Amino acid sequence: MIRNPFLRRIAPQLIILGIVLGLNVLVFPDFFHVEMKNGRLFGNLIDVLNRGAPTALLCVGMTLVIATKGIDLSVGAVMAIAGATAASLVVDGNHWTVAVIGALSVGALCGMWNGFLVAFLRIQPIVATLVLMVAGRGIAQLITEGTILTFLDPGLIHLGAGTVKGVPTPVLIWLTLGLFVAYFVRRTALGMLIEAIGINEASSRLAGINSRVLLVCVYVVSGIGAAIAGIIVAADIQGADANNAGLWLELDAILAVVIGGNSLLGGRFSIVASLLGAMIIQSVNSLILLSGMPPEFNLIIKALLIIAILVIQSPKVAHLLYILRASAPQSHPKQLPPFKESKR
Amino acid sequence: MSIKSILLASAVALSPFAASAQDMTIGFSQIGSESGWRAAETTVTRQQAEERGITLKFADAQQKQENQISALRSFIAQGVDAILIAPVVATGWDGVLEEAQDADIPVILMDRMVDASEDLYLTAVTSDLVHEGEVAGQWLVDTQAGEDCRIVELQGTTGSSPAIDRKKGFENAIAGHDNLEIVRSQTGDFTRSQGKVVMESFLKAEGGENICALYAHNDDMAVGAIQAIKEAGLNPGDDIKIVAIDGVPDAHLAIANGEMNATIELTPNMAGPALDALMAYKTDGTVPPKWIQTESRLYTAADDNQAIYEEKKGLGY
Numbered sequence: 003m004i005r006n007p008f009l010r011r012i013a014p015q016l017i018i019l020g021i022v023l024g025l026n027v028l029v030f031p032d033f034f035h036v037e038m039k040n041g042r043l044f045g046n047l048i049d050v051l052n053r054g055a056p057t058a059l060l061c062v063g064m065t066l067v068i069a070t071k072g073i074d075l076s077v078g079a080v081m082a083i084a085g086a087t088a089a090s091l092v093v094d095g096n097h098w099t100v101a102v103i104g105a106l107s108v109g110a111l112c113g114m115w116n117g118f119l120v121a122f123l124r125i126q127p128i129v130a131t132l133v134l135m136v137a138g139r140g141i142a143q144l145i146t147e148g149t150i151l152t153f154l155d156p157g158l159i160h161l162g163a164g165t166v167k168g169v170p171t172p173v174l175i176w177l178t179l180g181l182f183v184a185y186f187v188r189r190t191a192l193g194m195l196i197e198a199i200g201i202n203e204a205s206s207r208l209a210g211i212n213s214r215v216l217l218v219c220v221y222v223v224s225g226i227g228a229a230i231a232g233i234i235v236a237a238d239i240q241g242a243d244a245n246n247a248g249l250w251l252e253l254d255a256i257l258a259v260v261i262g263g264n265s266l267l268g269g270r271f272s273i274v275a276s277l278l279g280a281m282i283i284q285s286v287n288s289l290i291l292l293s294g295m296p297p298e299f300n301l302i303i304k305a306l307l308i309i310a311i312l313v314i315q316s317p318k319v320a321h322l323l324y325i326l327r328a329s330a331p332q333s334h335p336k337q338l339p340p341f342k343e344s345k346r
Numbered sequence: 347m348s349i350k351s352i353l354l355a356s357a358v359a360l361s362p363f364a365a366s367a368q369d370m371t372i373g374f375s376q377i378g379s380e381s382g383w384r385a386a387e388t389t390v391t392r393q394q395a396e397e398r399g400i401t402l403k404f405a406d407a408q409q410k411q412e413n414q415i416s417a418l419r420s421f422i423a424q425g426v427d428a429i430l431i432a433p434v435v436a437t438g439w440d441g442v443l444e445e446a447q448d449a450d451i452p453v454i455l456m457d458r459m460v461d462a463s464e465d466l467y468l469t470a471v472t473s474d475l476v477h478e479g480e481v482a483g484q485w486l487v488d489t490q491a492g493e494d495c496r497i498v499e500l501q502g503t504t505g506s507s508p509a510i511d512r513k514k515g516f517e518n519a520i521a522g523h524d525n526l527e528i529v530r531s532q533t534g535d536f537t538r539s540q541g542k543v544v545m546e547s548f549l550k551a552e553g554g555e556n557i558c559a560l561y562a563h564n565d566d567m568a569v570g571a572i573q574a575i576k577e578a579g580l581n582p583g584d585d586i587k588i589v590a591i592d593g594v595p596d597a598h599l600a601i602a603n604g605e606m607n608a609t610i611e612l613t614p615n616m617a618g619p620a621l622d623a624l625m626a627y628k629t630d631g632t633v634p635p636k637w638i639q640t641e642s643r644l645y646t647a648a649d650d651n652q653a654i655y656e657e658k659k660g661l662g663y
Contacts (some may be wrong), residue, residue, distance in 0.1 A: 030536055030551060040579030046550050053543055074367040148540065149381045149663060150566070152596065163577065239538040245381075293549035297504045297533035 006275075015262060015278035018311055024259040030292040039141030040060030042289050046090060046288060048173070055172035056081070056231040056248065056283030060255035062180050063224025064111075065276040066187070068259050070220055071200040071268030072127035077228040077255060079113045080137025081248030084229035086145035089153050109229020110222050111280040112138070117218030120167060124323035135252065142244035162237025168190035170232045176277075179230065185225070194272075197221060200268025258283055261311055282311065317322070370628070372423030374430040378409040382534060382594065384586075384613060385662035387457065391430070391617035398621055411435055418442045422449045428468075428624050430617065432456045443467060454624060456616040469634040471620045473612050475508050478642045479515020481610045482589045485644055486559055487523050489587065489607070495558040498548045499531040500541055500571060501637040502563040509533070509564075512563045512591060531558075534567040541567030545574035554580045564588040565597035565609055572605050583607055593645060595658040602651035613644045614661065 004010045005202075026033045026046070036045035060077045067074045084105040091101035112134060120131035131247050153159075164171045187193035198206035200211050207213045228248070236242045256266075261279035264271045286307050315317060372395070388404070395402035403426065405417035411434050421429050422445055429451055433439060436459060436583050443466035446453050486495070502509030513531075520526040530548050534541040541562060548557065554575070560662035562568035568590035575582040582588055582605045588598060594610030600606035602657070623634035645651065 032550075040577065042577065044550075044578065047549070049546055053546075127402075141424075148385060149382050163573065235539060237544060239573065241538065243538060244536070246539065288547065291532060292543060292551050294530060294532075294551065296531070297501055300504070300533065 008030040011263070011272050012156060012275045012278060014315060015275050015282065017085035018261070018314070019278055019282050019285065022282055022289065025287050026285060029289065029294075033292070034066065038168060038235020038339045041168065042170065043168045046292065048170065050281060050288050052170040053287070054280050055176045055257055056235055056251060057254045057283060058176040058180060059227045059234070059256040059279040060224075060251060061225035061276040061280050062176075062183050062273055063161075063220070064252075065114065065262070065264060065271050065273050066183075066196055066220040067127070067197050068223050068256075068266055069200045069268055069271035070217055070265055072217070072220070072222060072223045073131065073256065073266070074116060074254050075131040076112065076116060076134035076138055077224060077231075077251040078248035078250060079135050080109055080116070080225055080228035080240075081232030081235060081251065082244050083138050083145070084109045084232030085110065085242040085247045086142040086151065086244050087149040087234060088158060088233050088237055089242035090145050091160050092153045092155040097184065098155050100159055101155075102161070105225055106229050106235050109225040109227075109232070114218060116225065117221035121214040121217035126333035139244060142242075142247070144244050146244045148244070148245045149284070152242045154240065158233075159237050159240055162234045163240070168212070172238075175230060179227070180273060180277045184277075187273070197269050197271065200271075220247045221323045224260070254283055255280075257308065257319050261308075261315070263315060265339070351494055354504045357573075367403075369409060370399075370427045370625075371424075372430060372621075372624070373403045373405065373417070373424070373426045375405045375417040375421070377409060377434045378431050379405055380409060381549075381613065382663035383592065386614035386658070387432070387616060389661045390535075391456075392612045394615065394617040394621055396624065400621065407434060407583070409434055413436060414443045418446065418453075422446055422451060425449070425553070426451060427628070429453045432616075433458050433460050436461045440466065451622065452627065454620045456511055456620055464636050468652065469620070469623055469636055469638055471616045471638045471640060473640045473642060475511030476515040477593050477639070478610050478612065479485040479512040479517075480519045480560060480609070481515075481642050482512075482552055482591060482642050483516040483519025485518060485608050485609075485610075485646070486526065486561070486587070490525060490558075492525055494622045495531045496527055496552070496556055497543075497559045497561055498552065498557050499533060500534040500544060500560065500567040501526050502533070502561040502567075506536075509563055510535075516561055516567075528561075534562070535571070536564050536566060538555045538566045538570035541570030543570075544589065545571035549578045549580075554578050554585070557586050559587040559589070562588070565590045565592040565594045567614045568606060568609075569596050569600060572600060575660045576605075581605075593643075593657050595663050596644065598651040598658065601645065601647055601649075602655060602659040604647070608644060608646045611641075613640050613643070616640060 004013055036043055036047055064074055070212040087108045088105040093106045094097055105217045116131050116134060119125045120127050161171055166170050166174055184222045195211050195216060198211055232247060235247050255307060258279035261282055262272060262274060262276035286304055290303050362634040374391055379385055392402055403449060407417060408412035414434060429446060431453060435457060439460045439462045440628060443453060443462055447466055452468040454468050455471055459470055499515060529552060532544050534544045560571055562571060568588055572582040577585055580586060588606045589608040591610045591615040593609045597606060619638050623638060627634060
């Protein structure tokens with residue numbers, strides 16, 4: 003057995019990721035081949051890391067929000083708003099750093115709005131964030147005036163389509179942010195406080211945790227993550243597409259958190275496992291594209307793979323595996339504990 | 347269309363009735379602002395009406411049929427001379443179209459058809475999606491002139507009628523040309539970002555040097571794919587030929603820059619042919635055919651794409 007508790011926590015995700023990547027190699031033997039082309043790393047594995055960036059960025063904040071027993075449905079729409087903000091700022095002649103700061107502020111503001119509704123007005127998170135999910139795309143369309151707002155600013159484009167020493171910038175951005183937040187919440191008491199709110203908010207408040215401020219904070223982190231994802235997606239295509247940027251991506255982010263083994267009922271969480279979940283989803287997408295199957299099969303393949311992943315992770319199956327292992331006579335000859343019913 | 351406009355011009359010159367066209371009022375019920383193309387269609391419709399001295403009453407339905415029906419009823423109540431409508435859905439129009447017929451107001455459908463009796467409307471002006479695909483395929487057949495070509499295809503949203511018809515048309519055109527083969531076909535959801543993502547996987551799965559041409563069901567996906575091709579160190583338009591459909595401004599710009607080879611225009615000018623047919627009908631009673639097909643014009647590097655880009659940019663795409 004694995005001794006290190008951290009490795010044990012993310013072991014299922016690592017194994018599933020390995021299996022899905024293995025399937026990729028089956029349909030496309032050169033999958034792991036990476037080469038330098040035109041000054042950038044070029045290969046399917048790089049694509050998985052690069053294309054998984056928006057989901058990975060969203061699932062960092064989403065993991066924290068879900069750990070507080072919340073959910074953030076607005077992240078896809080916030081991506082569209084942030085992308086539109088950044089694009090319109092550079093189109094108006096501002097420096098790209100101004101555009102990035104503007105977009106991040108808008109993302110933080112959106113998060114603050116969600117946090118306010120949840121923490122102070124006590125609206126259920128799924129409803130509170132639904133408001134911005136519906137309205138957000140309309141706000142983004144107002145900013146872009148309904149068109150795809152294109153820009154040619156090299157600084158902004160670099161964030162989505164550029165490379166640093168051959169590595170695509172989005173990969174560096176999500177790795178940095180994801181690992182920083184993961185490290186930060188575990189090296190301070192913050193992670194534990196967030197878990198406490200998710201397990202029982204009332205008692206955590208009685209224990210002296212300022213739950214309202216913390217709740218607002220996790221939604222702000224989620225909003226900022228969404229804003230970064232929105233900037234990357236817009237920069238990637240050199241235009242802000244208010245209708246399609248981040249469409250349905252909130253669901254992918256929630257799925258990544260779930261594949262990461264985090265409970266939607268809040269409590270214990272692992273950001274690294276969620277990030278692995280995002281990479282698993284992207285590997286499934288890559289598998290679909292490389293398989294060369296007609297597009298009518300896309301959603302069916304994706305659904306079958308995801309149901310398989312979730313079934314493997316489900317508590318019942320985990321329990322069955324445990325029983326099987328425990329009842330194997332040669333390794334553990336000890337008796338099973340008696341059923342609860344027999345005590346009556 | 348040109349013969350029709352000459353006839354119309356002579357009718358305007360000769361007939362005393364022609365004066366009536368000057369103070370004609372027509373109602374236009376637009377679906378809403380669902381895409382850049384639709385915004386351009388609205389702009390062009392206003393321009394076309396203005397050129398002919400027609401007063402246009404405009405109603406935006408915000409993607410709702412009940413808004414369109416109430417707009418039509420209000421047009422009928424105001425006693426307009428004709429109604430143009432871009433129907434948001436195909437069904438449920440019989441009642442309000444009958445009301446228009448009872449009031450003797452001709453109705454012209456633009457861009458989309460309805461499931462109603464043909465007697466209830468004067469004519470429908472739409473483009474032929476299958477034909478658009480055929481023009482794209484024929485362009486590639488002509489360009490390749492017998493040379494072998496492995497084609498990758500970016501489909502529209504799976505199951506949507508433009509995706510089905512544009513695919514069918516392209517396949518019709520390349521059928522029988524054994525040198526042309528579609529080696530990969532995947533959906534890019536009509537969006538730039540998906541076009542880019544899917545093209546990236548095509549480039550890896552097939553190897554960039556083994557792909558000779560890209561056919562995209564719309565220009566946006568092609569524009570995304572161009573970026574993917576550039577990032578792979580290849581020259582779009584040269585190493586990989588690119589043909590797509592719609593004729594949006596950015597596609598003309600890409601052709602002007604030599605990064606794309608051809609686009610087939612889905613003209614936003616549905617109102618021009620519609621108004622020509624209407625005025626011929628009003629002035630000398632010429633009953634138009636039930637379907638007027640708009641031209642699916644092919645634009646290549648031979649056209650002045652920079653000028654077209656500047657011109658189209660202002661239409662609200």
